Amino acid sequence: MPSILYSTTCYISNDFYRLRIYVDDGNNYSDLVSPKNIKLATDSLDFTATSIPIDHIKPSFTRLNFELLNEKKPNNNIPTTIPLKYLLNVQQTTSLPKNSYRNFSTSLPTPSLETSSRMISLTSSPILEQSEERSRIMLTPNSSQAMFKRRQFSFRRFLSSFSNTDSDVVLLYKTLIKIKYIDVSNSFQWNIKSLELEMDSEDIANELYINLNSCLSTLEQRPHRLLAFVNPLSGKGRARYVYDKKVLPVFQEANIFVDTIYTERANHAQEYIVNEMLDDYDGLICVGGDGMFAELCHGLLLRTARDEQINIDDPHVNIIRPNLRIGIIPAGSTDAVVFGTTGLNDPITSALQIIVGESLLIDITTVHNENGFVRFMATMLAYGFFGDIIYQSDNWRCLGPLRYDLAGFCQFLRHTSYHTELTITLSSHDSVEICHPQTITSINNGSKTSIVSSDCQKLINSSNSTLTEMNSMNKSYDIISKLPTSNLGFCRQNCETCAEEKQTNRNKDQLPSQIKREGRYTTINCLNMPCRCAKSKYGMSPFVHLGDGTFDLILVKRSWRTSFLRFLWQVANDSRSIEDLPNVERYRVREVLIRPINKGQRKKAGNWACDGELISGNEIQIRVHRQALNLFASGIKLKEKQQHIDSKSETTNWFPCMRNTKKKISQESNS
Missing domain, CATH: 3.40.50.10330 (Probable inorganic polyphosphate/atp-NAD kinase; domain 1)
Structure with a gap:
């Protein structure tokens, strides 16, 4: 049950609300700003005080709750809860109700010059805190003394002020607590929103202001x-x-x-x-x-x-x-x-x-x-085509960003391939892993795992003998079948794959598996991130994980220009099934040694580019270091996105390549 630390009432947009600061148990509520149908039981009050001790605040589970007390339809612009971690700042101000100025300002007498000067001197008095957002109404009856009344605005109080003959100037305003918070209802794009809470009295406003700032002071993960x-x-x-x-x-x-x-x-x-x-x-x-x-x-x-x-x-x-x-x-x-x-x-x-x-x-x-x-x-190392683009574009800097497109077109026309030898250290100590949008398959001592259906199991059992023979010849990766599975492996916030311990720690005595590849390749790419950008919707490797201690190696073999053009088209539009192309191989690896081979040929070696910068070397060794850098970033919140839309449409939206496969499997099982 949640523990309520503080409770009060306030007005928000002329609606009456109960505001609670509470600590939940960490299981009942999501991190969204405005979850629906959240109810706090009145008997869950464990501790309530005008001043909240810091010891009772748990930053990860402390939230603000707004409950509408009027018999009105809830305003969708008012959040139900605001997690403390998304509270930006709190300000205490005073302001005149806009409706009072609109309805009554025309009926007020125009102040004289003497009265106006007296108003100016009064408004500069330190008795009242100044605010840029404060507007004022001055009433000038015939008395000689000024009196300020701090109270919540209402028509009854406003009209009663006309009958008060003991005051010369009456300043009517309301005490506000302005809360700015971060709206994360859109999982990808965050925005700043604000709420103005009209309090019954200045004392209550001071209490709430102090308590909210005390809560903010406990957020130690925030930089200062x-x-x-x-x-x-x-x-x-x-x-x-x-x-x-x-x-x-x-x-x-x-x-x-x-x-x-x-x-x-x-x-x-x-x-x-x-x-x-x-x-x-x-x-x-x-x-x-x-x-x-x-x-x-x-x-x-x-x-x-x-x-x-x-x-x-x-x-x-x-x-x-x-x-x-x-x-x-x-x-x-x-x-x-x-x-x-x-x-x-x-x-x-x-x-x-x-x-x-x-x-x-x-x-x-x-x-x-x-x-x-x-x-x-941090992102990508390229040898061959993309490295040649960087090398060529450096000579055309005067053209601006257009130089990359022009250099890419020239390199495509040249269609150069390079004879290269690679020594690949695989991501797991006992398997060959190939990540695919429709499969995550592995070969372990001649047997295949990660099976999702009985039909797939029959297919794998029928091919076990062939896979065993090819595994001994280090050529098993050429005939690995691609089987449908629902685990597509997108890296996301709180990714389970990235949270797992290193596989090498489980069996330290076993050496990592290595394979060798040799041939002519148009481009060789090592990707530590998907490398999404405006010109590539999913990036070259959408399923690479950011913190699992591996990176993706993509090899594009020499082929006809039309085949390479298809590879470039898929990189730009939808690379989730890029390894379906006959000239593309993709491996999830921990280390790779790339050694160009020039056997007396006149053709020179290709160019190397790392994160967009040219590098040099006769051979290059790339080795991953797991979670070696900490960023101020949340990761991609795919989980929250799925909570807001239908699961069927979500699958269709993110993984259209799965639709026909699932339909085919369903028809076969029914038959």
């Missing part, structure tokens, strides 16, 4: 001081406007102090983070695109490695997670990191998630060549 780096050139020069006009006022409303640095050159932010003191800050903020995030990521990880005396040039060393979190305000051209961690690139949503103190642990991969450490990878 941040350091922001703004790239003024990012996103066609709009980053500074986004930060100054949209984001900074939101931080100020939440009483968060922000030190701001406008970067002047490349790697300015990285150098500052490595060399300057950061002990006074609770987090770092980057305002810009993925390149700006890469600077903060490198600066923070390199500083931590230096402080912990880690030899970053050793490809087998484990990096340590920094203590500071990184927040990202999207203002770039792609914003792949924000798309992958919040679901959209909205600056206000990202700022609000920073204020709330959301936390998301993501994987980071280290990239080494034959000489040592090269870079950290």
